[in-house]
Amino acid sequence: MTRSRVWACAAVLVTLGASGCSGSDTGEPLGPSGAGADGPAAASASGPAGSGGAAGPTGSSAASTGVGGSGEGAGGAGGVANNGFPAHWIDGTNCAGDPEVQVWEYDADTFILRQSPCTYFEANFLYVLFGDDKVLLQDTGTGDATVQPVVQGVIDEWLAKKGKTSIPLEVTHSHSHGDHIGGDYQFQGKPNTVVVGTSVDAVASFFGITNWPTEIVQHDLGGRVLDVIPIPGHQSAHIALYDRRDDVLLTGDTLYPGRLYVSNWSAYQASIPRMVDFVNAGNPVQWVLGTHIEMTTTPGQDYAMGANKHPNEHVLQLTFDTLLELDQAVKAQGGSPSYEVHDDFIIYPL
Numbered sequence: 250m251t252r253s254r255v256w257a258c259a260a261v262l263v264t265l266g267a268s269g270c271s272g273s274d275t276g277e278p279l280g281p282s283g284a285g286a287d288g289p290a291a292a293s294a295s296g297p298a299g300s301g302g303a304a305g306p307t308g309s310s311a312a313s314t315g316v317g318g319s320g321e322g323a324g325g326a327g328g329v330a331n332n333g334f335p336a337h338w339i340d341g342t343n344c345a346g347d348p349e350v351q352v353w354e355y356d357a358d359t360f361i362l363r364q365s366p367c368t369y370f371e372a373n374f375l376y377v378l379f380g381d382d383k384v385l386l387q388d389t390g391t392g393d394a395t396v397q398p399v400v401q402g403v404i405d406e407w408l409a410k411k412g413k414t415s416i417p418l419e420v421t422h423s424h425s426h427g428d429h430i431g432g433d434y435q436f437q438g439k440p441n442t443v444v445v446g447t448s449v450d451a452v453a454s455f456f457g458i459t460n461w462p463t464e465i466v467q468h469d470l471g472g473r474v475l476d477v478i479p480i481p482g483h484q485s486a487h488i489a490l491y492d493r494r495d496d497v498l499l500t501g502d503t504l505y506p507g508r509l510y511v512s513n514w515s516a517y518q519a520s521i522p523r524m525v526d527f528v529n530a531g532n533p534v535q536w537v538l539g540t541h542i543e544m545t546t547t548p549g550q551d552y553a554m555g556a557n558k559h560p561n562e563h564v565l566q567l568t569f570d571t572l573l574e575l576d577q578a579v580k581a582q583g584g585s586p587s588y589e590v591h592d593d594f595i596i597y598p599l
């Protein structure tokens with residue numbers, strides 16, 4: 250189906266060449282373009298890759314929620330026991346056989362969904378986090394995949410296991426770009442469901458943030474507290490979620506194994522250390538999880554813009570070391586942001 254895609258960042262780049270994105274979000278000014286022009290620079294340091302679980306059947310199957318079986322190598326300290334990560338996410342190389350949405354049971358209360366690259370090349374990752382009283386969905390994908398019945402299937406199975414009959418669903422967003430809110434329409438009007446607005450005001454109001462973007466607040470799902478960290482820079486209403494139970498930091502499009510488009514450099518420069526400081530203040534991170542994969546298993550090599558097949562994908566999970574590497578690189582660039590390739594991500598000022 251066709252939906253408006255005002256973010257169209259990568260898509261625009263495909264069409265125009267590496268000349269920067271246009272029309273991104275809700276009025277956030279896009280900096281002068283000319284990204285990518287500077288060519289690769291410095292780079293690379295520690296590359297986590299390969300961390301985390303391997304093996305394990307890929308939990309595919311769409312609406313029926315055939316959740317993934319156990320991977321292995323949850324590894325790391327802290328956090329509750331988990332299944333790690335699948336050996337491979339659906340990567341667009343088997344469109345006839347793969348579901349539109351892959352469901353991975355990270356642990357009994359945490360699910361990672363991947364929208365197939367066959368439905369749209371952005372191939373977003375979505376997160377479902379259950380507390381005792383509420384379940385939170387971060388992001389709804391591009392709108393090209395049928396996501397809501399899959400999420401409902403996950404919820405129904407969880408309810409059955411818990412012997413419950415219902416749980417309220419909160420649909421929130423890492424940020425307001427179209428590939429993260431495109432499926433909202435599938436949730437609007439559904440019973441027991443709140444779809445949070447996408448503006449800075451709406452996000453701040455929902456979570457109770459009065460001093461954006463410097464205030465970090467807690468959001469309790471019932472026995473499971475999330476810390477909400479405003480991290481504008483990629484987009485003005487961007488947030489990170491820290492899950493105290495799993496020691497996982499959800500970083501959206503601000504940090505993931507791929508092209509880190511930065512539309513507001515000074516805001517981004519302030520957001521990265523905000524996360525680092527938060528972690529260093531006593532909030533350990535086992536995994537840093539973003540919402541796309543655009544890097545291959547070859548260090549520093551990304552897929553072509555708009556590629557809808559991702560053979561040999563980089564793993565989804567990053568570590569705190571990667572966040573530190575990004576922090577140092579962003580600081581080093583100072584007031585002159587430039588395209589910079591690292592093993593596990595690419596800084597991509599717009």
Ligand SMILES: [Zn+2]
Nearest residue numbers: 426428429502
């Ligand atoms: Zn995105």
